[in-house]
Amino acid sequence: MRILHTSDWHLGRSFHREGMLTHQAAYVDHLLEVVETEVVDLVVVAGDVYDRALPHVDAVRLADETLARLAASRAKVVLTSGNHDSAHRLGFSSRLIDAAGVFIRTDAATVGAPILLDDDHGLVAIHGIPYLDPDAVREPWRLSGRSHEAALGEAMRRVRSDTARRGPGVRTVVLAHAFVAGGAAEVEPSDSERDISVGGVSIVPTSVFDGVDYVALGHLHGRHTLTPRVRYSGSPLAYSFSEASHRKGSWLVDLGRDGAVSAEFVDAPVPRPLARLRGTLEELLADPALAAHEGAWVQAVLTDDLRPQQAMDRLRARFPHTLVLGFEPASGGLTAAPAARLQGRSEYDIALDFVAEMRGAPATDAEARLLRDAFDACCEDADFDVLVSGAGG
The missing domain is CATH 3.30.160 (Double Stranded RNA Binding Domain)
Structure with missing residues (x-):
């Protein structure tokens, strides 16, 4: 089975107020092209389809067009919700959409019930695990602890229970949206990722997924190979300057007989470096x-x-x-003004000094008058010039 692993589309997101929807649509075109040219059997999207729980109508329109095009392609699709998505909204009508070959999994209650697909080597069980908020699942799942590791540990117990019932020969693919670490690679978050820590703890060890043939992860925006079987695809576009050195794209994964895995990275188009x-x-x-x-x-x-x-x-x-x-001035820039420089001086005079230090030249006459008018407007008595009595003002 040939799998294309992608995640963290964040449809509707902007980049420092620059709209990204056109670039996101270009990525979708690229994705569909890869599906056809690389003869992809299954596309897995590991969460954060949208950038917010209430996405803009244009983002919803792009998601609708994308899923319709994927449904008409040669590939099946398994898509899960991430921490940016609204699980209820993304999962709306998912049982009807299943019939089109697009399987949307956003409900924790479905964890352990896989999508079953066949290839030349037999059965493949695809387990789509949505983002699991530990506080939301702790009581219904009777978790022993309040952590992402506890939540995903219980999810994987359910996956393994299903695998055991099906007997030998069934290969397993898992989608999960979490901060996973513990492999050989050094994993660092980027500035555009939302913190999902609970009680200061967010990291899930790779050992939680032991025994799975392939784990398609989402949440981190950089691509990472934690183990040969556990990978992040990263986001298809850069969403912060901390991602300037990232290589963006998707993993093309071949799942062979007896669960053998090989993977190569397919670069996404870069609209602007x-x-x-x-x-x-x-x-x-x-x-x-x-x-x-x-x-x-x-x-x-x-x-x-x-x-x-x-x-x-x-x-x-x-x-x-x-x-x-x-x-960031090479000299270190401004330092806190000593009390001696403030003592007995008006706020107006201190403001003029600030302008001179910041710009390297004194305020013009017009600027000085404007500052004077501003300070006068802030005083109850325009003739009263507040004197600074100490370093604290």
């Missing part, structure tokens, strides 16, 4: 080596000792897709 630049403004504007990033989405950190004026506009003249601008 990411670049994280650092240096003084003049360095970033003049360095010829940065020409390769002129079409990228850019996060820039300026190290000028004095904050340049109109820095974003000047950067965008060369890097028109600059989205994030930060300042």
Whole structure:
């Protein structure tokens, strides 16, 4: 059986206020092309189909079109809910949709009841485990502890119970949405992933999935091979600058006789690369080596000792897709003003000093008048200029 493992589509998400729906639609086109050209039998989507529990109507429309196209393709589909999804909304009409070969599993009560598919080597049991909130399943499942490990441990007990009933020769594939670690690979979350820790603990060991032929994981946005049989596909698009070095795509997995597994990574199209630049403004504007990033989405950190004026506009003249601008002066920047500098001075004078330090030049006459008007407007008595009596103001 040939399986295409993907996850964390986050349909409807934006990237620093840049809409991503067009790029997400392009990924769907790519996905369908891979299904046909690579003769895929099964597509598994391991959670976070949407970016929020109440997705925008355009995101719902794209999901509907995607599932309809997959249903008309050569592949079957198993899709589970993630921590960003509303399990009830994503799972609506799932029993009717099953008939189309698209199996949506969002209800914890269905854990242990697999989708059964055949290939040339016999039966394959696909267990779609939705994201399990430990607080939601602790009482009905009578868990001994309040953790993701306890919840997934009980889910896997149910999976193994089903496997044992079916006897030898049945291969098992599991989808799960969690923070799993413990293999040879170093696993680090990205900035775009939502924290799912309970009581400060979120990590589930890979040993929870021992004995499974293939585990398709979702939640982490970087691809990871925890063991040859336990993998994250990562998100198909970058959703934060912390993912600038990620390689995005899907795993193409061949599940052979007796559960033998081989996998190769299929790269997804990159609509616009990411670049994280650092240096003084003049360095970033003049360095010829940065020409390769002129079409990228850019996060820039300026190290000028004095904050340049109109820095974003000047950067965008060369890097028109600059989205994030930060300042980290090489000298360490501003330090807390000592009490001696504040004692007995008006807030207005302190504000003028702040402008001068931040910009490297004093406020203009017009700016000084504007600041004066602002402070006067904040006082009950416009003629009363509050004096700072100490370091705390």
